[in-house]
Amino acid sequence: MALIHVPNPPLGVDLDAEAEDRDEFHIDKMATDFTEAEESIRHNVYPENDDEDEEHVHIGAARRGTAIMHGDGSMYKGQSFYNGIAFKECVLDYALVYGCNLKQYMYDRDRIGFKCVGAKGKCMWKVYAASLHNESMWRITLYTNRHICVPNGECEMFKTPVIARLFLDKIREEHEYYMPLKMEQTIMEKWKISVTRDQCQAARRKALAWIELEYDTQFERLRDYGAEILEANEGSVVEVDTVKNEAGQDVFKRFYVCYDVLRRTWKKSCRPLIGVDGCFLKEKIKGQLLVALGRDVDNAIYPIAWCVVQVENTDNWSWFVNRLKIDLELGDGDGYIMVSDRQKGLIKAVELELPKIEHRKCVRHIYGNLKKNHPNKMRLKKLLWDLAWCYNSKDYEESLERIHAYDSKLYEDVMKTKPKIWCRAFDKIGNYCEDVENNSVESFNNTINKAREKPFVAMLECVRRLAMVRIAKRSAISHSHEGICTPYVKRFLAEEHKATSLCFVHPSTNGAYEVYLGYDKHIVNLNDRTCTCMKFQICRIPCEHAGRRITRRGLFHTIGLALEVKVHPPPRPDDEKVDKKRKKGVHESPTKKKPKEKKRIMHCGICGAADHNCRYHQKKKNKKNTTQGGTQVESTQGCLTQEK
Incomplete structure (x- = not known):
């Protein structure tokens, strides 16, 4: 496979399967708003084994530049290692744990030995390992674990390469901030070993040289990185575009990636809107990162695709828009919306590739440009955004009149921007996207600011992981949401x-x-x-x-x-007579109506019997009182009366 060359020293990321993840520190910082910290998984720790007699093999970094997994410093005779570097790391772990003044005295290709030089060289501690001819492993053949010295903070083993390897990952992550003073303080606080400032400075330079060499080698394997993406993400699209130089070498031109899961989800569930913009890279390869972002159903950021180009021009924008057109199946753009700063090269590219797409101009960029020409116009911001947010032509005209009344020169500059291409009143009906600015892309570019300081492939991996974390967080929120509205x-x-x-x-x-x-x-x-x-x-x-x-x-x-039961008006007086009769009393005759030939039957109000009323009983009582004296009780036809 042909290697990729660049005019300047190229950058990249380690593709070795054993390489540790260098970017977790910055990913955690950038994804703070989208995910919570989780306990890291310890990959290089063996599970407990029932077979106690199984031979122990020390797992260490097998090459320069790999992160060192510090152990407890335990050693014993017969202990095996994959190679000499793993043995050196085991001895380094011992020195870090016990603070002994160790020194390497054997440097042969297949034999390495260390001894303790404490107590003026009289200490008896010694360890020796060799690569035996009949074995592929290294093995400790001599180990004298006896000290007569006292740790005093000195260790001759702490040479420049050792210090560089100890701080390689920290320097890789924070090379602008991790300085020799910090290294010196860390060694003293953590391991109680004294080193000089010059040693730390030399170690830092050596670590940076290793990192640069590593990135140079990694960038040459950029096509391998693309192949790894395709293998791990079936259906994704990766394109590495190169040009031949005079020496016949492939020189990097541009790189594009669109993950299949992002593409499918955008087409299935997101709004038909694409925001595009570019931002500068900050490492040795000076170029631009072009990103395309969508909006999910809750109007939040959704990454779609991104690419790296050397310069923002018509050719590169056409290449990027063409890739989006094919991968997202946009056709001629009808029914879709693109929001951008409408850079000249981008305008031509969109007109060529997506002639029917609705291309909106970002109001934020318009405001920034107008603010430069009219810095003292305090009402500019409100007037401009009120114009952009108009939903109909009547409000649009009224907003323009207010701008004209405020400042005629400002009005002329506003009209030069063609406000009908960034005012809501003239948006196409049917897409249901009211965005008038490209703030989502600007926000995403600010989020990946740290990633843009990284080397090429490390930066791409950082952006990928950030997109993954954001989408995972949004997915969790959507699945836990209740209600009919977002x-x-x-x-x-x-x-x-x-x-x-x-x-x-x-x-x-x-x-x-x-x-x-x-x-x-x-x-x-x-x-x-x-x-x-x-x-x-x-x-x-x-x-x-x-x-x-x-x-x-x-x-x-x-x-x-x-309301479903019909209610009719009452009958008119001419149609039906109104019954004005009073209601009958409790003891009134239950007979309502009798034929005309029959007379009404009288009922007593005291006993309820027919053919008499209450006066009948009064007459009977008076008659008795006149004929007899005293008090008596009289029963007349079932009526009980008490007289005095």
């Missing part, structure tokens, strides 16, 4: 509800209504989901005018069953 829609409706209560509704036919808000009148049609303010059509979320009618309609729905 959080974004809830916030939208909450803002609309503030004005909804002030609206007055007058119904019409065919689902249409007149809605008044102050002196403004709008026509709402719930069947067609439209409103003359145009917000309902552009956002596909009910505006304050439609929201008022929907709220009242929901109230009627709750009493709909009662």
Whole structure:
């Protein structure tokens, strides 16, 4: 496979399967808002084994530059190692744990020995390992574990290469901040070993040289990195574009990657909007990272694809847009939206590759440019954004008039930007994306600011992991969400509800209504989901005018069953006589109506018997009182009376 060469010293990332992840520190920082810290997995620790007699093999870094996994420093005769470097690391672990003054005295190709030079060289501790001819492993053949010295903070084993290897990962991650003073303090605080500032400075330079050499070698294998992506992510697209130089070597030109899971999910569940922008790389390969981001159903950032080019021009933008067109199946762009700063090269590329796409201009960039020319216009920001947020041509014209009244020169500069290509009032209906700025891409570029300081492939891996973490976090939120509306829609409706209560509704036919808000009148049609303010059509979320009618309609729905029973007016007096008779008493005759030939039967109010009334009993009582004296009880036809 042909190697890739660049004019400047190239960069890259280690592709060795044993290489440790160098970027976790920065990934955790960049993904703080999207994920919580988890306990790291210890990969190089063997599980407990029931076979106690199994030979122990020390697992260490087998080559220069690999992260050192510090152990407890235990050694014994017969202990095996994969190679001489692993044996040296084991001895280094011993020195770090016990603080002994160890020194290497045997440097042969297949034999290495260390001894303790404490107590003025009289200490008896010694260890010796060799690569035996009949074995492929290294083995300790001599080990005298006896010290007569006392640790005093000195260790001749701590030469420049050893210090460089100890701090290799830290220097790789924080090469701008991890200085010799910090290295010297760390060695003393952590291992109680004294080193000089010059030693740390030399160790730092050596570590940086190793890192640069490592990245140079890794960048040459950029095609291998692309092959690894395709193998691990089936269906993804990776393209490494190179050009031949005079020597016939492949010189890097640009790199593109689009992961299959991002592509499929965007097409399936995200809004038909693509925001594109570029940001500068900060390492030795000076170029630009071009990113394409979408919006999910909650209007949050969704990474789609990214590429690295040498310069932002028409050719590179055309290449990037063409790749997006093919991978996302955009066709001629009809039904999709692109938001950008409308750089000249990008405008030509979009017109060529996606002639029917709706290409919106980012208002944030427009405001920045106008602010440079009109730095003292304090109302510029409000006036410009009010213009961009207009939903209909009437509000658009009124906003322009306010700008003209404020400053005629500012009005002329605004008109030069062609406001109809960045005002909501002139957006195509049907995509339901109300964005007028490219803030999502700007935010993403700021998030990966640390990644852009890394070498080439390390930077690409950092961006990939950040995208993965963000999507995983959003997925967890979406699966735990309850309700019929997304959080974004809830916030939208909450803002609309503030004005909804002030609206007055007058119904019409065919689902249409007149809605008044102050002196403004709008026509709402719930069947067609439209409103003359145009917000309902552009956002596909009910505006304050439609929201008022929907709220009242929901109230009627709750009493709909009662309203289904028809209620008729009472009969007119000419049609039916009104019964004005009083209600009968408790003891009145139950007979309601009798034939005319029969007389009404009288009933007593005391005993309830027929053919007499209460006066009959009064007469009987008076008659008795006149003929007899005293008190008596008389029963007359079942009536009981008490007389005195």
